[in-house]
Amino acid sequence: MVAPMPSPVPTGPYVRRLGIWDAAAIVIGGVIGAGIFRTPASVAGRTDSTTGLIVLWALGGLLTLAGVLSYAELGARRPQAGGTYIYLREAFGKLPAFLFGWTMALINYPGSIAAVATTFADYVCSALGLPLTWVKPLAVGAIAFLVMVNLRGIRAGAWVQNIFTVLKLGVIAMLIVVGLVLAFGHGAPPPPAPPLPTTSPFALIGALLPVLFAYGGFHYLNDLAGEVRDPQRVLPRALGLGMGAVALCYVLVNIAYLAGLGHAGLAASQAPAADLMERLFGPTGRTVIAVGIACSTFGYCSIAIAGGARVLQVMSADGMFFRAVGRVDMRTHAPQVALSVLGLWAVILILSGSFDALLDYTTVGEWLSHAAGIATVFWYRRMLKDEPSPYRVPGYPWVPLAxxxxxxxxxxxxxxxxxxxxxxxxLIIALGVPVYYAWRWRESRGAAGVPPP
Known part of the structure; x- marks a missing residue:
């Protein structure tokens, strides 16, 4: 729904350079990483019918679309860098916003960057036949390269992202074609697979979890909303276009897996994308898909670095972290200090090998932030009901409530x-509470002219 008189769009320190295709590419690239190349095997193992499997992926897409539509209204109302941090700060206050930043910008974002960069390096080593001792140097090099690109501004980062989004969509198209070719009897026969167990209703609920995790990442565009042109029109369209493309890709890829490997074969596979390619092309197929997955994960890292840095910058400009991290370079209009801090922290996590534990520990916090972010829609509708909104989520209140x-x-x-x-x-979220009050105390002493201890 489009209102005839949209509210003024705040600019802030950023420049609006992203068009609708750039924005849609951010949505696609932020969601499609490595999950769709592995997760379907886990989902297949918890279902006992082909129809049930496809329904789960379609249902996951619809549920995620409900979140995307809600984020579209939030982004149109507050088209500023920082995304969920901005909504929580305005609706619920600085403490919930800080706890979001504490969990996401300082832990989850760098942890996911470190994990996916390591996955990228794993696949590069597999494709090129390099020893595993190259994994950490390659992962660190990938992060350093992407940070340097993003230091030049959002336009440079968007070029890299657009290229790798096209490449990852090409990989998915290749998997779909291979699955259809195998469905018509070409290639080697699939290996025998054990029979599938009967699925209980609780197992189906459990199978929906990895599906929803695979659909995660759509929030990155809202983190970059301060750099989207005509955001009150472009943000909703890009979110809908990007998420619709992702859902279509996911359903079609799962149909390809089922066509090429069978349900039992998919459930038994450790690497369904590689197994599918190997059936038609032999060992060369595994190499090709390794290159494709490396491209997909590289593109994800670029988005996570750009989006996470904006959250960290806004949080720091708010006085919730070191003020220097809140600076935006007036020449490139990039949060250069925040980008460097985020990249350095991700590199430290890679070298220490602690990112897997961090991601496991922050999964609940990440999903809590999604729920809290969507819940602000209800606050905006009730407290600012007279505020013009250029886009309103259809089916309110049922869509955000779902x-x-x-x-x-x-x-x-x-x-x-x-x-x-x-x-x-x-516990990590709770530890943020004393940190918040300690930081507020430090800031109050600084404002009063008292040097920090």
Whole structure:
């Protein structure tokens, strides 16, 4: 729904240089990383029918679309860098916003960058036949390169992202074609697979978890909203276009896996994309898909670095982290200090090998932030009901409510499945409370002219 008189669009220190195709590429690239090349095997192992498997992926896409539509309204209302941090700060106050930044910008974003950069390096070594001792240097080099590109501004980062989004869509198209070719009897026969167990209703709920995780990452565009041209029109369209493309790709890729490997074969596979390619092209197929997955993960890292740095910059400009990190270079209009800090922290996590534990520990926190972010839609509708909104989520309040309820169920299921990780996630969030008050105390002393101890 488009209002005739949109509210003024704040500019801030950033320059609006991203068009609709750049923005849609950010959505696609932020969601499609390495998950779709591995996750379908886990989902297939928890289902006992082809129809059930496809329905789960379609349902996951619809549920995620509910979140995307809600984020579209939030982005149109507040088209500023920082995304969820901005919405939480305005709706619920600085403490919830800080806890989001504490968990995401300082832990989850760098942890995911480190993990995906390592996955990129793993596939590069596999494709080129390099020893595993090259993994860490390649991962560090990838992060350093992407940070340097983004230091030149959002336009340079967008060029890299657009190229790798096209490449990852090409890889997915290749998988779909290979699956169809195999479905018509070409290539080597699939190896025998064990029979699938009967699926219980609880197993189906569990199977939805990895599906939803594979659809995660759509929030990165809102982190970069301060650099989108005509954001009140472009943001909703790019979010819808990008997420629609992702859902279509995911369903078609799963159909290709089923056509080429069979349901039981997919469930038994450790690397379904590689197994699918190997059936038609032999060992060369595995090399080709390794290159493709490396391109996909490289593109994701570029988006995560750009988006995470904007959240860290806005949080620091708010006085919630070192003020120097909140600076934006007036020549490149890039948060150069925040980019460097985020990249350096991700490199430290790679060298220490601690990123896997961090990601496990912050999964619940990440999904809590999604639920809290969407919940601000209700606050805006109630408290600022007279504020003109150029886009309103259709089906309100049921669409955002469906997403929030789904996310709460995901959190509960995750807590039941891995209580230790869920407990650590909540502990990390709770530790942010004393840090917040300590930081506020430090800032108040600085404002009063008292040097920090």
């Amino acid at each position: 997403f929030v309820v789904t996310v709460v169920c995901v959190i509960l299921a995750t807590a039941i499945d891995t209580p230790a990780n869920a407990g650590m996630s909540l």
